[in-house]
Amino acid sequence: MSEQNEISASQLRWRCRRGMLELDMLLNAYVEMEYDNLSAEDKALFLKLLDYQDQELLGFLLEKKEPSDVTISALITKIRSICNSKFNCMKAIE
Amino acid sequence: MAAIQRRKFDTLIIGAGGGGLRAALKLSDADASVAVVSKVFPTRSHTVAAQGGMNAALANVLPDNWHWHMFDTIKGSDYLGDQDAIEYMCRAAPKAVYELEHFGVPFSRLDNGKIYQRPFGGQSQNFGGDQAARTCAAADRTGHAILHSLYQQNIRARTHFFDEYFSVDLLKNDEGHVLGALIFNIHDGQPIIIEAKTTLLATGGAGQLYRTTTNAMINTGDGLGMALRAGVPLQDMEFFQFHPTGIAGRGMLITEGARGEGGYLVNGDGERLMERYAPKAKDLASRDVVSRAIATEIREGRGCGPNKDYVMLKLDHLGEAVIQKRLPGIRQTCMTFLGIDPAEAAIPVFPTAHYTMGGIPTNRNGQVVMPVKDTPEEVIEGLYAAGECACVSVHGANRLGGNSLLDILVFGRAAANHIIDYLKENRYHRSMDEASVNKAMARFQRWDKKAEDGGESVSALRDELKAVMEQHCGVFRNDEVLKEGVQKIEQLAERLKEATIGDHSDTFNTARVEALELENLMACGLATMHSACARRESRGAHSRIDYPERDDKNWMRHSLYSFESGLDYKPVRTKPVSVDSFPPKPRVY
Numbered sequence: 001m002s003e004q005n006e007i008s009a010s011q012l013r014w015r016c017r018r019g020m021l022e023l024d025m026l027l028n029a030y031v032e033m034e035y036d037n038l039s040a041e042d043k044a045l046f047l048k049l050l051d052y053q054d055q056e057l058l059g060f061l062l063e064k065k066e067p068s069d070v071t072i073s074a075l076i077t078k079i080r081s082i083c084n085s086k087f088n089c090m091k092a093i094e
Numbered sequence: 095m096a097a098i099q100r101r102k103f104d105t106l107i108i109g110a111g112g113g114g115l116r117a118a119l120k121l122s123d124a125d126a127s128v129a130v131v132s133k134v135f136p137t138r139s140h141t142v143a144a145q146g147g148m149n150a151a152l153a154n155v156l157p158d159n160w161h162w163h164m165f166d167t168i169k170g171s172d173y174l175g176d177q178d179a180i181e182y183m184c185r186a187a188p189k190a191v192y193e194l195e196h197f198g199v200p201f202s203r204l205d206n207g208k209i210y211q212r213p214f215g216g217q218s219q220n221f222g223g224d225q226a227a228r229t230c231a232a233a234d235r236t237g238h239a240i241l242h243s244l245y246q247q248n249i250r251a252r253t254h255f256f257d258e259y260f261s262v263d264l265l266k267n268d269e270g271h272v273l274g275a276l277i278f279n280i281h282d283g284q285p286i287i288i289e290a291k292t293t294l295l296a297t298g299g300a301g302q303l304y305r306t307t308t309n310a311m312i313n314t315g316d317g318l319g320m321a322l323r324a325g326v327p328l329q330d331m332e333f334f335q336f337h338p339t340g341i342a343g344r345g346m347l348i349t350e351g352a353r354g355e356g357g358y359l360v361n362g363d364g365e366r367l368m369e370r371y372a373p374k375a376k377d378l379a380s381r382d383v384v385s386r387a388i389a390t391e392i393r394e395g396r397g398c399g400p401n402k403d404y405v406m407l408k409l410d411h412l413g414e415a416v417i418q419k420r421l422p423g424i425r426q427t428c429m430t431f432l433g434i435d436p437a438e439a440a441i442p443v444f445p446t447a448h449y450t451m452g453g454i455p456t457n458r459n460g461q462v463v464m465p466v467k468d469t470p471e472e473v474i475e476g477l478y479a480a481g482e483c484a485c486v487s488v489h490g491a492n493r494l495g496g497n498s499l500l501d502i503l504v505f506g507r508a509a510a511n512h513i514i515d516y517l518k519e520n521r522y523h524r525s526m527d528e529a530s531v532n533k534a535m536a537r538f539q540r541w542d543k544k545a546e547d548g549g550e551s552v553s554a555l556r557d558e559l560k561a562v563m564e565q566h567c568g569v570f571r572n573d574e575v576l577k578e579g580v581q582k583i584e585q586l587a588e589r590l591k592e593a594t595i596g597d598h599s600d601t602f603n604t605a606r607v608e609a610l611e612l613e614n615l616m617a618c619g620l621a622t623m624h625s626a627c628a629r630r631e632s633r634g635a636h637s638r639i640d641y642p643e644r645d646d647k648n649w650m651r652h653s654l655y656s657f658e659s660g661l662d663y664k665p666v667r668t669k670p671v672s673v674d675s676f677p678p679k680p681r682v683y
Contacts, residue, residue, distance in 0.1 A: 008601070008602055010597075010601075010602040010603065010604040010605075011601075011602040013604055014134075014258070014280060014602055014604050014607075017133075017134050017138065017310075017311055017312050018134070018138050018142075018310060018312075019134075019137075019138045019139050019140045019141065019142035019143050019241075019310055019312070020140075020142065020143045020310055021143070021307070021308060021309060021310050021311070021345055021346060022346060022427070022430075022431075023310075024310055024311045025344070025431070026430075028311075053137060053238070053242070054137070054138060054142045054143075054238065055142065055235050055238045061430070062423075062426045062427065062430055063426060064426070080430070083430065084433065087344075087430070087431050087432065087433065088432065088433025
């Protein structure tokens, strides 16, 4: 855990660079909006989520698939909720 | 400063998408020592996003042969594609599919056990006759399946991966031989010199040049920037494929299927805009027509929203049941990224940048070529390119669906084959030129300059670049708009030289990576804008309002843009390898 305690925002941000635009946007929104509120455990769990393959992650985040791990499932719900507040208003379109 | 670490390999491959990994596998299986450098973990490369499939004339569903595939690709390219390379690709396609099958790609099957093939736009039987079915797919995750299979095979073949390393610049000697690259570890900021007898650029496209794009954030044209800085021109960069209906301000695709199901576009006055631009086909007109119509409406002040900078795609009249049954993915995407249920409200859309047809000029062996004196295609020893960053050119002015995965696999393999022969004749590393190393290090260290010197921010300049590209080199192009674009981007490039970053740490310094990426994007932007401004015709994806026709007499030639010489041109290779040429004809469907 000691190494994970030191996970920086930029390290997480880099791991959020994915092969798909949709994932870039959703995962980066979570880091941008939530990093300061995350505990070491939260960061470690997020890092675990980032180990999933891109297609699988996209399935989770667009609610096409349900993760079998309940902690991951709760994290997905949280990310979706945060992204809702970022993306789900027409004003956000620049 | 401590001496820079050095590593030696037979081949350095920059980029770990399908093109890079296909080449790496062939080389590792031939017992070459191969380093693959990737700024992200390999299976997070953009190949993973390719859903459609891969073309090959297998004739499993409908009659087909490679010659018809070749015709369709040449016609699709609006006769700017090189016919020898296109013949090579179409002939090699079936073998490329079978190889992938052996590597473990789970292609979708027909009941008789053969590989399923779906019809795609631009495919025909008998040279423009009935629709063909040529696209092999692994459900809707073909790119993902290919990338993962190739990665696992490379692990088996003991390819050496440098994951999360960023490539700064190519290294050359006095004679112009490319001898590797300077890279650095994103984890700790430490530079490494990779000395290689051969270097393959496979870094993908540059969709991040545009504000609205389908491309992932990693698609920053890194190999294209490296090539330009190494004195290699970029070819046909004015040809950038746009999809008409991306989600405005976001970029994701809303497939043509939405309009196919009865969706239609409306402007800020609530009018069905396509009735004026394509009275017959209306919303089902071809991609370039719909894209231009949207851009024209916005330019003339008939856009929607507070800034009038998008139009609306209406689907709500179709009813919830139809949308849920036929377009469930689109519904979920809209709800996630807009908070809009298309069953209840219209979707804001804008043309979205999708694919870079231009790139680093290569021959069909993947060798990078450039004009030297009177020779239009002199080989640069030791340097290869494959995939979206390369311009072979098989896509010419417009790429057909299903041909991009094919391109990366066929030419990744072809480059590896040539490299294997090259390595047999070039058994020793050439001595490294320290001036080249110093130049690359200077670029790397240039971003150590402190912010108190008052430089502009990288992110602000990146936003400006994307806006300039969208406004001046998007789907609406004319002389006035482009000339103004050239001026603006030249000024932006100058300002970038003085920009600074706030973070000078070594550990995961993403600010430095983003600054280096912006330099690459700026290089691509310069090439794209200059090439587009000079080409006074409309061909494929390059559509000029002031020159609406294709002009084969003056413009059936490839553009070449370099920092050293500006614009130059070379002829299209109209002679195939073994069959007769396809002479240019009007491109009508």
